[in-house]
Amino acid sequence: MTVNVVDVEDAGDPRLDDFRDLNSVDRRPDLPTGRGLVIAEGVLVVQRMLASRFSPHALLGTARRLEELRADLQGTAIPYYRVDATLMAEVVGFHLNRGVLAAARRPGELTPAAVVENARTLAVLEGVNDHENLGSIFRNAAGLGVDGVVFGAGCADPLYRRAVRVSMGHALLVPFAKAQCWPADLTMLREKGFRLLAMTPDAAAASLASAMTELAGDRVAILVGAEGPGLTETTMRASDVRVRIPMARGTDSLNVATAAALAFYERARCHG
Amino acid sequence: MTVNVVDVEDAGDPRLDDFRDLNSVDRRPDLPTGRGLVIAEGVLVVQRMLASRFSPHALLGTARRLEELRADLQGTAIPYYRVDATLMAEVVGFHLNRGVLAAARRPGELTPAAVVENARTLAVLEGVNDHENLGSIFRNAAGLGVDGVVFGAGCADPLYRRAVRVSMGHALLVPFAKAQCWPADLTMLREKGFRLLAMTPDAAAASLASAMTELAGDRVAILVGAEGPGLTETTMRASDVRVRIPMARGTDSLNVATAAALAFYERARCHG
Structure with a gap:
């Protein structure tokens, strides 16, 4: 050899x-x-x-x-x-x-159905157009037990060189697919038994810990929008639960990949 | 006016x-x-x-x-x-x-004693020499309720332009101080009632959730080392509890600012 x-x-x-x-x-x-x-x-x-x-x-x-x-x-x-x-x-x-x-x-792209098939936990991204954030999200997904990533509208290419590097190569290993019809494909996730959690800074939303605890036995899709605009209102309305990270007084938001990591962590904490 | x-x-x-x-x-x-x-x-x-x-x-x-x-x-x-x-x-x-x-x-630097005085939760950094990671740690500290940051040996300047920018300005707001004698100053923290949690990828360490739950009523200092080398063995030995983030199979580590964010989040989750 x-x-x-x-x-x-x-x-x-x-x-x-x-x-x-x-x-x-x-x-x-x-x-x-x-x-x-x-x-x-x-x-x-x-x-x-x-x-x-x-x-x-x-x-x-x-x-x-x-x-x-x-x-x-x-x-x-x-x-x-x-x-x-x-x-x-x-x-x-x-x-x-x-x-x-x-x-x-590039090999052929995976279909959302293939990525979703055996997943217990998914990340669903909308408008995440920064390669470094995308790479970090893949690294966090791999480390914290997320089974796949689905891309909604407005996301950058996770196979871009910088994204692959920041992901530590996990963009090549964590299965991902582009939604074929957005946000209509969220209905497909719901039909497969996924509960759709939309991340938001809205103080009226459920806390991450309580929402994840309640859904510990379910399939869960964690919806994350770009830093700044967040998820679109249409996507928010298509979700099942709005969840927030409890934030300290006088602060507004976290980096999108960090916010996603906290949600992945809380999911792993509850789901075991 | x-x-x-x-x-x-x-x-x-x-x-x-x-x-x-x-x-x-x-x-x-x-x-x-x-x-x-x-x-x-x-x-x-x-x-x-x-x-x-x-x-x-x-x-x-x-x-x-x-x-x-x-x-x-x-x-x-x-x-x-x-x-x-x-x-x-x-x-x-x-x-x-x-x-x-x-x-x-630059105004005069704060002393560790001043930063520690009324803090319930501290971040203690060793060897974190990347400005972007430092900035992210300050942003995460502010958002997740950490009261102050203490710098051990080998850290970069949190007031460097890039660090201030990535921190979203929180490097200017979250009080920080350089340890005057490292790692001997950790003794000072312990004397003030802080429990010292050392973050490590070591699988034999306690999980973040169990360690933080146990210490919910205590003052806590979260010790974080640079990505790659982690905390020095001397600092590890000076800590009270070694804690790890439960990681998915086949993955090694998270970015240092992300790991810190998970610890801050878990602390806020337990401490309320």
Whole structure:
């Protein structure tokens, strides 16, 4: 069993094109090089990509990172383009401390029905358009036992490079799907027995602890809106229970990923 | 009652020096212009600065932001240097969406004894050297009812511009102090009746929920270390209880500010 190591010494080598000028590609995902690729950065995230349904077709990295990944790559045919750090920076367009990248083409998207199938706890996001917050939500979902994520309207792409990095690779592992009809798909969740909890700063809403305690035996979908606007009124009306995080006097809100983490935590606390 | 509005049309005006080239100042806080100034960005954070012990001595902003702040500035003598967005960008060194800045000199630091005095719940940080995480911790502390923050060794400056911004200004409002002798100052906390809870991923530690429930009637200090290394072993040994957040299988850790938020939330949940 070996690893498919390919030494490259020319920054212009076309085999490295999927890793070229990543910052520009991030700004222009509509360009041919930007379309459809998922990029993992760093040993840990690359390992998670290898364990996910996003099979990388190529890796680019230093000799040191190859050694850290050698066991994970044994017996696969994926080429590891081994370069020095200077050449890597030239290709990528900036110095990458993490020293290794993997690129995967996007497989077909999961359907909401598939994501929901065996889930006990879901996160449902609306208008969450910040990649860092999205990444954090996936990391929190993975750590706190959320089984899947459903995207309503107005959300950013969780497979964007920055989101994948901030998620620590969990955006590749926690199943997610886009709602096909929003917010009508919430009815599908309810038909499958999910209770829909809408997060709101509204002081008249039930506290997170009391709502989650009451629903401990049920399937639960936690609905979270963007920081600032929150959930739309239409979505609020489509939910079963409005829940709030008890906040200290003189404060208004928490970061959306933090608020989601508290809800996930409370769910795990009650649901065990 | 009026506002001290000063129209400025020359980017070189020395009265704007405290707002000049902020990104370079951030990189070189040792330079004369970088020393000792606390900068608030945006209407909300400026309002919080005005309500804090960090009294601004000058503001720089657009006409639009002046109107949003007019009521807060009524009757104060603080000059508001009114400029257009282009001149503001030229002075600051980049375009600032938030449209207004306030600068304050640093008052004397609070002592740990003063911060601890009437606190029921404290956050104690060790090695938290990322400004964004520090800012998030202050925002979470304010929102979830933590009374003060004590800094052990190895922490970054919570008054750095980015930390203040991410904290939504709460770094200016939640009292904090540097430990004078670390970790010996933990003894002082214990003498004042605080129970010291050390956050750890160790599976042998008590769960957050059970530890906090048991200590609901006590003063509590929540000890948090940097992501990755966590608390030092010395600090761990100086604590009373090791507590962990129950994590889902296959995951390792949460972001440090998120982990802190869960502890603050659980404390508020138990302590009421």
